[in-house]
Amino acid sequence: MVTATSSLPQAEIPAGRKKKTQLTREKIRAAWIFLTPMILVLLAVAAWPLIRTIWLGFTDARLSVPGSGQWIGFENYLFWLDYGDGEGEWIGLLADPTWWRAVWNTVYFTVIAVSIETLLGLLVALVLNAQFAGRGFVRAAILVPWAIPTIVSAKMWDWMLNDQFGILNDMFMTLGLISAPIAWTSSPDTAMAAVIMVDVWKTTPFMALLILAGMQMLPGDVYEAAKVDGIHPVKVFFKVTLPLIKPAIMVAVIFRMLDSLRIFDLIYVLTPNNAQTVTMSVYARQHLFDFDNFAYGSAASTLLFLIIAGITIVYIYAGRVNLSGDK
Amino acid sequence: MSGRQKKLLQQLGLWVLIVIISVYALFPFYYAIITSFKSGSAIFQVTYWPTDFSLANYWGVLAQGRFPRNIFNSIVVSFAVVVLSLLLAVTAAYALARVRFQGRGILLFTILSVSMFPQIAVLAGLFEMVRGLGLYNNLLSLILAYMIFTLPFTVWVLTTFMRDLPIELEEAAIVDGAKPHQIIFQVFMPLMWPALVTTGLLAFIAAWNEFLFALTFVSNDAQRTVPVAIALLSGATEQEIPWGPIMAASVIVTVPLVILVLIFQRRIVAGLTAGAVKG
CATH class of the missing domain: 1.10.3720.10 (MetI-like)
Known part of the structure; x- marks a missing residue:
């Protein structure tokens, strides 16, 4: 019996269909339980920090100023600094030599x-x-x-x-x-x-x-x-x-x-x-x-x-x- | 030129290349070793062969200051990283290699892309998190942060390895009524030692060598790991770099790695190339 199923691991076998699907469902549930800890760790150390880094790039956060971190849009990337007298200059990353x-x-x-x-x-x-x-x-x-x-x-x-x-x-x-x-x-x-x-x-x-x-x-x-x-x-x-x-x-x-x-x-x-x-x-x-x-x-x-x-x-x-x- | 002469010449060329490659690969480490045994002003004398055998630099590094503590920190962090990433990866790899479920392909692709993340891209977010959790200056911050590069790699290699294990084993276990966790830990684990040793070793080396996170999340001398400690070893002034102690410290932290590499070179090569050229 073992060899019979092993040659067709993914195929459905009509006779034992019900049992097979139940087994598969159980297996998939177990798979997700096994995957959860790893996914949680990767979310914590990779996804979340990446999102926060991107977010912080749109703020004015400074480590020396507690509570800083106001949304300032694209100012870190490119920003026209107007001197108020008609003059001004582009500042920000994209303008930084x-x-x-x-x-x-x-x-x-x-x-x-x-x-x-x-x-x-x-x-x-x-x-x-x-x-x-x-x-x-x-x-x-x-x-x-x-x-x-x-x-x-x-x-x-x-x-x-x-x-x-x-x-x-x-x-x-x-x-x-x-x-x-x-x-x-x-x-x-x-x-x-x-x-x-x-x-x-x-x-x-x-x-x-x-x-x-x-x-x-x-x-x-x-x-x-x-x-x-x-x-x-x-x-x-x-x-x-x-x-x-x-x-x-x-x-x-x-x-x-x-x-x-x-x-x-x-x-x-x-x-x-x-x-x-x-x-x-x-x-x-x-x-x-x-x-x-x-x-x-x-x-x-x-x-x-x-x-x-x-x-x-x-x-x-x-x-x-x-x-x-x-x- | 006769065929025999030509063959001889080819052999000679091959051996010249072999010698050049070996010397090129080993010379800097050799030079660090002979420098580490020089004391006093002998260090400023360029020599190609060992001349001194003074242990003063080793004594200075190991008996004074915090270097032994730094070594201990590195050992704790690296072992914790290996155990944690293997534990998380073995179960995940079983699910990814042995079960067909929806989203499997996307998940594998995501894990692979995480391993390509530049560390700097998560540095700001991680730093904020480490501070928020009160883990600044705590080795736990490093153990957690290192998961970002050890975990994807470990999952990946173990998944490719598990995919190649015979399906009959699993089928037989299922017929015997084994639950998935029993299949992993009682049927597959005994077969997986080679892959576990390889991935564990590579994770250990990666954690032992890491610098950017260790530099950023720890600012306290007593909690530093070895690479940061070596990078920050300095003299009273810019002109007085303590080359002797730096070389001694470098040799101390590298020798265990070199020994591991010599013992497990086949496994390491297999691990480095797994996934990359498979299929």
């Missing part, structure tokens, strides 16, 4: 860092996909940067990038790449490069492992056939491997992109107070807590949320990325 600077910094960082990580990740995945003794060791080794807390990796690199005592300047000078020590993290010219350097080191492993997982699901017979036909490995890579692992790369890229767009920790520790590396998250938090501008910071957070949501939707739609795992 520092905000647009932060948007630009974030996008710039994301595009450069994720591109490098994708290329390096692909290379590392290709190497790890080859058969060699000690493969397990290398795979474990590349997991180390991934596991190290971002704050710790920022501090480790901060020390390596130190202008006077850093090993990186020492290395580059020995190799003759630079003639004088560079103040990597404090100089406006190199601060972003330093951030990208650390981010690439820390997150390429994740990229590589996702791409590797995609590679390992490829059918081996395709490669056998290509080998028999004597097709050059480089051609095989571009004509066979790359198209087949494209879905895996797309998924890895979107995960990394979403992460980069909200980058905060690394910049907060590695290049604080550097206008060249203030990203949207850093900007929002500064206004929320450092500049006593809770409402304005909330508005910035809301915009960041909208930007990320927008990019995600476009990307998933354009790339037809199958995130659901359903076939």
Whole structure:
């Protein structure tokens, strides 16, 4: 009897129809009871705070002023400040050059860092996909940067990038790449490069492992056939491997992109107070807590949320990325 | 060039790449370790190989100040987060993987979108809530807040795992009169240890490493977690950054993670890639 029903798990069986539906109903009720605690927690820590953040963006809330939080509409976003003498100026987030600077910094960082990580990740995945003794060791080794807390990796690199005592300047000078020590993290010219350097080191492993997982699901017979036909490995890579692992790369890229767009920790520790590396998250938090501008910071957070949501939707739609795992 | 020479050259190229990748991945951590063993002015001497074996920095970090307390805080928060998210996720995953009900697709999609939330988007609202509940400077605020990134992920991975468990087991249990909670905890749980270990481990690492919430919801030195404590370790002036103690503290909090990674690397890789490339 068990096997008879198991082959048709969802189908209705006329004889036991009544019992089946009752069982199903009971099961669905149990399902909702099981789901309720999780849904309640997610409502409390995700949905409600998000709604409140969006709401606060339309108020004049300040942490230093108890009871503040009057509705002021779109004034945090864009507002014509009339001087009363016919003159005036646009103020608010959308008219704030520092905000647009932060948007630009974030996008710039994301595009450069994720591109490098994708290329390096692909290379590392290709190497790890080859058969060699000690493969397990290398795979474990590349997991180390991934596991190290971002704050710790920022501090480790901060020390390596130190202008006077850093090993990186020492290395580059020995190799003759630079003639004088560079103040990597404090100089406006190199601060972003330093951030990208650390981010690439820390997150390429994740990229590589996702791409590797995609590679390992490829059918081996395709490669056998290509080998028999004597097709050059480089051609095989571009004509066979790359198209087949494209879905895996797309998924890895979107995960990394979403992460980069909200980058905060690394910049907060590695290049604080550097206008060249203030990203949207850093900007929002500064206004929320450092500049006593809770409402304005909330508005910035809301915009960041909208930007990320927008990019995600476009990307998933354009790339037809199958995130659901359903076939 | 003969075929054999060509093959040899390919092998050589592969090994050069392997060495470069390994050194690149491990060098910063290695350098932090050798720096942490240097004391006094030796620290300002760039060396590529270990030269000193002084424990002064470790002693300074562990015996003075609040760092041991910070480690304790991180352990409490991370374990609580793992237990709570696994508990909530196992039952939810059963419902999502094994029961067909209306709204299942939407629910799964919503859970997935929560995992893509930028943390900053909920920061203001969460801060307000934490203060309203009187949880400011309380580790409970972090345990609660961390659910936003551990729970969706845990539910997601456990759902994909449970979906692949054989239906016969469940059918047999139902025939034997088992209730849904018995199916979860007595039939499925014993089979789910691999997935539970993986997701638990990833949740632990995420909670252990979290910075933004920990920085914002706790301002009291005694309640801080490790990442914030390290970020705020500073000397008397800007010029006197205590690099030795910072490196020692970094090594202390990273070594357990590295050991976990080495032991469970297969599980971690499986967990990271689950859901992402499945199907």
